[in-house]
Amino acid sequence: MKSTKRNSIRWELEQLAQKSNQPANHKNKPPRKYQKLGLNWKDVVIFSMAMFYTTLYHVNAHAQSTQPVNFDDISSGMMMSFNKTTGEYHSLQLIQTDYDVDVFGLLATIKLKQTFLNPQDHWITEGVYAFPMADKSAVYQMKMTIGDRVIEAEIHEKKQAEQIYHQAKSEGLTATMVKQYRPNIFTTDIANIGPNEVISVEITYQMNLRYDQLFYELRLPMAIKARYTPADVAPNLPSTQGVNDLNYRRIDINLDAGFALDEIRSLHHNIEIAQDFGKHQINLTDQQLYDTQDFVLRWFPKTAQTPKAAYFSEIKDGFEYSLLMVLPPNTTEKSSKPRNMTFIMDTSGSMHGQALDQSKDALLFALSEMDDSTYFNVIDFDSTAKVLFPASRKASPDNISLALDFVDGFSSDGGTNMAPALQIAMQRENIKSGYLNQIIFMTDGSVGNESMIFDQIAQDIADARLFTIAIGPAPNNYFMSKAAMFGKGTYTHIASLDQVNDSMSHLFAQLARPALTDVAVAWNTSGVIQSPSVIPDLYMDQPLVITSKVPVSQAKAAPSFVVSGLIGENNQQKSWSEQITLNHDGQTTGIARLWARNQVEEMTDDLMLGGDYTVLKEEIIELALKHRLITEFTAMVAVDRNPDASRLARARAAAQANAAAHQAPFPQGSLGWRWNLLFGMLLLSGALMLQRRV
Structure with a gap:
């Protein structure tokens, strides 16, 4: 009181x-x-x-704290564990990545093995493994090793694979499912991973190698940049968190080129090379990599050894499948038509730093190569597009000076919104009748709405030609090559500043010479199904590469075919043809899968361009199931049907505990230490x- x-x-x-x-x-x-x-x-x-x-x-x-990212931000193969309570993915440790590559002629077989550790002291009911792939890869095998159990995957239609996987997960069984997220990104779902377990995922795929500018190239993707998606396009992706990548890499390559080599070159990484007769063993010398550059290996044939044709085949299930490469003759004559050139420059945020410097150097080189008979224009884009001239102008000294000032003002910022810039370049006001209308598109391809861009190019390109130039060490190769295909042009990759002059000089030589048009292949037998079914125009140093399928009963004689085309322009066109006879091979494995993969790609292109969805989907599924290929509509799934009894019991107990925790809206400690701190300070106040x- x-x-x-x-x-x-x-x-x-x-x-x-x-x-x-x-x-x-x-x-x-x-x-x-x-x-x-x-x-x-x-x-x-x-x-x-x-x-x-x-x-x-x-x-x-x-x-x-680590902010959620989506699958378009994947920078390497990664494993992420799923937390049911928060609805987010959390990373496991990527402790080792191994590449074992066998190259034979034009064919590469790659085994990619990535080993992860679950450092948690609790079970993970579900994990996601995501990894970048080279475009045009035929992924046909996957196996998961957990402890001493090796689980082989089977191919199913995607909906059926998902049902098998989810049923196994609910029963506490270890299961895995591999799906195609994008043509160059794949994902794997994994169910029921024990505490402190080491998990290895091995993916096997095949691809044919790229030949261009007198060299062969093998590319192993190490990174994928974040991709821009317009606001009106929903990416529909789960939220994820990054991986704790220890950056340990091992790359071993057995190279059997089939001819004498003048040079083997790695563009970005240190390697060791050992030769055993005509074969080469290439090994990555760095154990840890801290960059995000793709591993790119190039080998150059000796000048006299450059093959004019190469042929590989495989006999399977009563058919002979073949992979054919032919080098048409190069013409020294330059095009007689004047040119109207439009340069599209990507100055979005993803081009910051060295990529923008490379683009500026490439554009300045192009401007210096033009004469006053050429018309030109320059378009700069990020989130919006800005054009130098309302319509293309002559490459006079005054106009070139204006262009140089325009380029000097470029800075990297904003999103990679390509559509408005492409619309300006392909619109009627920018196209000149009687000219070679050539659009040079410089970008890193960091977009998430590829199919919309492809459809725009296919619909609006008309008589113009689109030539894509990829900038930087890890571009979106799938987008760049496919955009060039729809634009009836070529794709050039400039990986570093010291390659700008050589790459741009070669591109301008291609642009100055007429292409080989109306290319056709006439076989000496009937019933041949080839891919691509319609062969595009071929430019200087660009080979013809096709895969084919023919019944063995029709292919008893040595394979023979005639390659033909037209060189020149207007009334000066000359016909060219060459008959080629090669010996039966029949011993190479994997050609059938490459043929099927190319067929699927053609049908997928038809889907993007508005083809009959139901018919094309059924054809893709039928072909993919027969050749064990992962596609947009098929997936691989594996279930451990004979698990260890004690492990199965622990997995089911963990699943029940997680389910109970998920039902409780606010279990003890669920609000976290920050809430405890706040509550304590309120009490103190x-x-x-x-x-x-x-």
């Missing part, structure tokens, strides 16, 4: 002092809100400071105020 009385007297004295100190014109001012609560200004300051610093700490801690009043 005494303390209450003292408090009352003290409060009355404070109120009296406040009233006596107030100016006369404030005597009738209503009391402040905190005064109505019985608080003085010191109490309010203490409480406000506590709330301010608590909020500041919470915001700072949140900003420093209350205690200080109580002490102050006492």
Whole structure:
């Protein structure tokens, strides 16, 4: 009672002092809100400071935490564990990545093995493994090793594979499913992973090698840049978190080119080369890689050894499948038509730094190569597009000077919104009748709406030609090569600044010479199904590469065919043909899969361009199931049907515990340490105020 009385007297004295100190014109001012609560200004300051610093700490801690990303941000193969309570994916440790590559002629077989560790002390009911792939890869085998169990995958239609996988997961069985997310990105779902278990995933795929500018190229993707998707296009992707990649890599390549080599060159990484007769063993010398550059290996035939034709075949199920490469003759005559050149320059945020410098150098080189008979224009784009001239102009010194000033002002920012720039380049006002209308498109291809861009190019390209130039060490090769195909042009990759002059010189030589048109292959037998069914125009140093299928009963004689085409322009066109006879091979494995993969690609292109969805889908599924290929509509699934009994019991117990935790909206500790800190500081503030009043 005494303390209450003292408090009352003290409060009355404070109120009296406040009233006596107030100016006369404030005597009738209503009391402040905190005064109505019985608080003085010191109490309010203490409480406000506590709330301010608590909020500041919470915001700072949140900003420093790992932000969710989507599958378009994948920079390497990664395994992510799924948390049912938060709906997010969390990374496991990628402790080793192994590439074992066998190259025979034009064919490469790659075994990609990535080993992950679950460092958690609890079971993971589901994980996701995502990995970048080279475009045109035929993925046909996958196996998962968990402990001493090796699980082989089977091919099914995607819906059926998903049903098998989810049923196995619900029963506590270890299961895995491999799906195609994009043509160059694949994902694997894994169910029921034990604490501290080491998991290995081995993917086997095949692809034919690229030949261009007198060299062969093998590319192993190590990174995929984040991709821009327009606001009106929903990516429909799960949220994920990054992988703890220890960056350990091993790359071993057995190279049997089939001819003498002048040079073997790695563009970005240190390698060791050992030769055994006509074969070469190439090994990556760095054990840890901290860059995001693709591994690119090129080998150059000796000049006299450059083959004019190469033929590989495989006999399977009553058919002979073949892979054919032919080098048409190069013409030294330049095109007689004047040119109208439009340069599209990507200055989005993904081009920041060296990529933008390379693009500027390439564009400056192009501007310096033009004469006053050439018309030109320059378009710069990021989130929006900006054009130098309303319509193309002559390459006069004054106009070139304006273009140089325009290029000097480029800076990297914004999104990779390609569509408006392509629309300007292909619109009627920018196309000149009677000219070679050539569009040179410089970008890293970091887009997520590829199919929309492909459809735009196919619909609007008309008589123009689109030539894509990839900038940087890890571009979106699938987009760049496919855009050039729809644009009836070529694809050039500039990986570093020291390649700008050579690459651009070669491209300008291609642009200055007429292409080989109306290319056709006439076989000496009937019933041949080849891919591509319609052969595109071929430019200087560009080979004809086709895969084919023919019944064995029709292929008893040595394979023989006539390759023909037209060289030149208008009334000066000359016909060219060459008959080629090669010996039966029949011993190479994997050609049938490559043929099927190319057929699927053609049908997928038809789908993007508005073909009959139902018919094409059924044809893709039938072909993929027969050749064990993962496609947009097929997937691989594997289930451990004979698990260890004790392990199965632990997996089911973990699944039940996770289900129970998921049903409880706020289990103990679910709000996290930040909430505990906030609650503690609120209690502290209350205690200080109580002490102050006492």
